[in-house]
Amino acid sequence: MPPRRPRTALALGAAVLALAALAPVLTSFQLALLTQALILGILAMSLDLVLGYLGLASLGHASYLGLGAYAVGVLSTRHGAGFWTTLVVGIVLAAAVAAVFGLVALRATGVYFLMITLALGMVVWGLANRWVSLTSGDNGISGVPRPELGLPWPMATGLPFFYLILVAFALAFVFLRLVVNSPFGHTLVGIRESESRMRTLGYHVWLHKYIAFVIAGAVGGFAGVLWASYNGFVSPADTELTTSVKILLMVALGGRGTLVGPAIGALAIVLLENLVSVYTHRWLLILGSVYIATIVYAPEGIVGAVRNWTKGDRAWARG
Amino acid sequence: MGKRLIVALLAVVVVVAAVGVPPAPAQKGPIKIGFLAPMTGGAAQIGKDMTNGLSMWLDENKWTIAGRKVELIVEDTQGQPNIALTKLQKLVESDRVHVLAGGLFAHVGYALAPKVDQLRVPMLYPVMAADDLTQRKPVKWVVRNGWTSSQPNHPFGEYVAKTLGYKKVVTIAIDYAFGWEQVGGFQKTFEENGGQVVQKLWAPLNTTDFAPYLSQIRRDADAVFALMVSISALRFPKQYEQAGLKGKLPLLGGGTTFDEFVLPSLGDEAIGGVSALIYSAALDTPANKRFVTEYRKKYTKVPSYYSETCYTTGRWLNEAVKAVNGDVENREKFLEALRKVEIPDAPRGPVKLDSHGNPVQNIYIRKVEKKDGELWNTVIQTYPNVSQFYKYKPEEFLKQPVYDRNFPACKFC
Numbered sequence: 001m002p003p004r005r006p007r008t009a010l011a012l013g014a015a016v017l018a019l020a021a022l023a024p025v026l027t028s029f030q031l032a033l034l035t036q037a038l039i040l041g042i043l044a045m046s047l048d049l050v051l052g053y054l055g056l057a058s059l060g061h062a063s064y065l066g067l068g069a070y071a072v073g074v075l076s077t078r079h080g081a082g083f084w085t086t087l088v089v090g091i092v093l094a095a096a097v098a099a100v101f102g103l104v105a106l107r108a109t110g111v112y113f114l115m116i117t118l119a120l121g122m123v124v125w126g127l128a129n130r131w132v133s134l135t136s137g138d139n140g141i142s143g144v145p146r147p148e149l150g151l152p153w154p155m156a157t158g159l160p161f162f163y164l165i166l167v168a169f170a171l172a173f174v175f176l177r178l179v180v181n182s183p184f185g186h187t188l189v190g191i192r193e194s195e196s197r198m199r200t201l202g203y204h205v206w207l208h209k210y211i212a213f214v215i216a217g218a219v220g221g222f223a224g225v226l227w228a229s230y231n232g233f234v235s236p237a238d239t240e241l242t243t244s245v246k247i248l249l250m251v252a253l254g255g256r257g258t259l260v261g262p263a264i265g266a267l268a269i270v271l272l273e274n275l276v277s278v279y280t281h282r283w284l285l286i287l288g289s290v291y292i293a294t295i296v297y298a299p300e301g302i303v304g305a306v307r308n309w310t311k312g313d314r315a316w317a318r319g
Numbered sequence: 320m321g322k323r324l325i326v327a328l329l330a331v332v333v334v335v336a337a338v339g340v341p342p343a344p345a346q347k348g349p350i351k352i353g354f355l356a357p358m359t360g361g362a363a364q365i366g367k368d369m370t371n372g373l374s375m376w377l378d379e380n381k382w383t384i385a386g387r388k389v390e391l392i393v394e395d396t397q398g399q400p401n402i403a404l405t406k407l408q409k410l411v412e413s414d415r416v417h418v419l420a421g422g423l424f425a426h427v428g429y430a431l432a433p434k435v436d437q438l439r440v441p442m443l444y445p446v447m448a449a450d451d452l453t454q455r456k457p458v459k460w461v462v463r464n465g466w467t468s469s470q471p472n473h474p475f476g477e478y479v480a481k482t483l484g485y486k487k488v489v490t491i492a493i494d495y496a497f498g499w500e501q502v503g504g505f506q507k508t509f510e511e512n513g514g515q516v517v518q519k520l521w522a523p524l525n526t527t528d529f530a531p532y533l534s535q536i537r538r539d540a541d542a543v544f545a546l547m548v549s550i551s552a553l554r555f556p557k558q559y560e561q562a563g564l565k566g567k568l569p570l571l572g573g574g575t576t577f578d579e580f581v582l583p584s585l586g587d588e589a590i591g592g593v594s595a596l597i598y599s600a601a602l603d604t605p606a607n608k609r610f611v612t613e614y615r616k617k618y619t620k621v622p623s624y625y626s627e628t629c630y631t632t633g634r635w636l637n638e639a640v641k642a643v644n645g646d647v648e649n650r651e652k653f654l655e656a657l658r659k660v661e662i663p664d665a666p667r668g669p670v671k672l673d674s675h676g677n678p679v680q681n682i683y684i685r686k687v688e689k690k691d692g693e694l695w696n697t698v699i700q701t702y703p704n705v706s707q708f709y710k711y712k713p714e715e716f717l718k719q720p721v722y723d724r725n726f727p728a729c730k731f732c
């Protein structure tokens with residue numbers, strides 16, 4: 001069970017402030033990459049609740065990104081809905097779908113859970129692709145507006161939007177951190193470690209899993225809402241298997257069960273993808289090597305490795 | 320103590336190191352061309368053909384246009400709209416390119432267009448053929464020097480009905496804008512000339528197993544019109560033959576089904592396939608013969624239409640840059656010049672833009688034949704100077720909605 005670390009909040013606060021201070025000197029493209037990383041960071045953190053704290057690997061998490069994104073896409077471009085409406089609908093829709101999927105998926109564990117979430121994810125992708133009258137199919141929905149919040153700064157430009165996303169990220173982090181540090185969160189870890197023991201102790205194991213799954217979906221939907229406003233565009237690619245896999249890799253790379261790890265993983269992958277590909281078209285090879293190196297040398301991800309290293313633990317050199 | 324602090328600081332350091340120092344604004348240095356193409360993923364080979372085409376023109380012209388050096392920055396879109404959008408932004412805001420070109424897939428074209436307008440940098444679309452970008456939703460900063468998806472199929476539908484004399488045709492196409500528009504164009508003129516489309520099947524982008532679709536095909540039809548793209552085009556003809564359909568129902572196709580990009584990888588199963596496109600590597604003109612010979616020498620493969628349009632893009636840029644005396648910094652003037660370019664002798668034939676900004680060019684009806692052990696698209700008929708509206712008046716044509724899955728409706732299904 002992870003011990004409480006009150007300093008984490010402080011550290012994250014410092015990191016957020018540092019990013020906020022850094023933002024004005026960045027070019028708009030660099031700012032765009034950071035914005036992207038933060039949104040995907042929210043998504044990766046939401047998956048971490050299921051993967052890291054509950055020990056269930058989901059291959060359908062892009063569905064919630066897609067659901068949130070399509071809620072914004074459809075409502076804002078066809079019905080002229082404002083940001084707050086789309087935000088609420090996006091989160092509720094993702095949570096509702098997670099509630100249905102949870103009923104099906106949580107009957108299984110391990111690789112079977114992986115397979116079922118994969119299949120459910122494909123259902124969402126299939127709908128995005130084939131329900132053309134609603135989603136415009138593969139063409140996607142373009143022209144999704146940036147949120148109008150009644151603030152004096154126009155969100156169409158990079159900097160104010162970045163700050164908005166930074167605030168959203170901080171909120172999502174604080175919320176998820178409250179969840180994992182609550183008795184509920186500790187129960188999740190207990191279930192991960194030994195389901196039967198928790199059951200014997202009188203915990204309603206299934207209900208805990210179910211609630212965590214729905215929360216993860218809802219936060220995923222939140223990320224989706226932001227994702228659509230960031231891109232100004234929604235397409236079935238947002239719900240694809242490759243996107244789900246990418247999120248899974250972000251969590252694994254950063255360090256599952258750490259919450260801050262997946263956010264770092266998201267940042268690392270976004271930067272690797274966009275900056276390495278500038279120098280070589282073989283960037284996938286480099287990305288692949290990074291994953292392999294992580295699995296071999298730092299199975300607990302970047303955060304795990306750093307933690308072990310600062311502890312002077314021999315685990316770092318275990319190889 | 321403070322381990323998490325270290326993590327957080329590490330994250331910040333990574334960011335700072337990665338983003339580095341902001342680049343200085345471009346002076347009167349080289350002309351920077353930003354090029355978008357899929358370099359990884361299912362369409363990576365097409366991306367290669369595209370960059371080869373443009374690089375070849377630049378090589379031939381010593382990377383100089385109107386006395387200014389040229390710098391080419393290629394970015395990988397992975398064939399995905401989101402990634403293409405990010406890379407577009409990178410090219411404009413980080414690399415400060417003067418002009419953009421490239422892109423693959425109609426839906427990527429639709430996704431990029433509003434962003435290009437917002438960034439106000441001219442972009443050439445040599446490949447992305449989404450109809451509406453030069454029809455009902457024109458985009459100021461996009462100059463299409465390629466084609467519209469339905470353009471070759473307007474004459475083709477007429478050809479199939481009148482010359483080949485088929486009455487009933489089944490269509491099977493990739494399920495996205497390009498597929499809908501290709502089938503739509505074919506169906507419109509085919510049915511206006513007495514034909515009937517009796518079944519329409521749709522397979523998702525990058526489908527490789529067609530068994531479930533092939534088993535549905537109505538055996539009482541006269542022919543099958545297949546529109547395949549990239550990786551699907553590699554697999555379809557073989558599976559069509561294995562399903563026992565080849566001898567029974569002649570295979571017609573959109574141009575990309577039998578593109579030179581796939582032909583070298585296909586076997587005899589492709590022979591006899593008839594399709595329509597703006598280009599064939601077998602074209603018997605001096606300009607094309609020279610192009611094919613040089614291209615094969617350089618890249619040891621036959622150029623595809625992707626190579627040809629991107630090669631011609633080099634020349635297109637050259638004409639426009641010369642027209643503004645190298646002053647590409649004046650974007651409005653440069654854009655205007657790009658729209659005025661006319662190329663009388665491109666490898667694919669004469670090309671110039673119509674009033675709506677889409678090339679008027681020859682459409683070639685091609686048949687796959689084997690010559691000296693290689694498959695070629697022999698040109699069996701040429702429709703000269705075809706516009707995106709074919710024989711229709713633009714105003715009349717634009718009254719109908721853009722072709723999609725359900726338009727034109729399948730009246731004879």
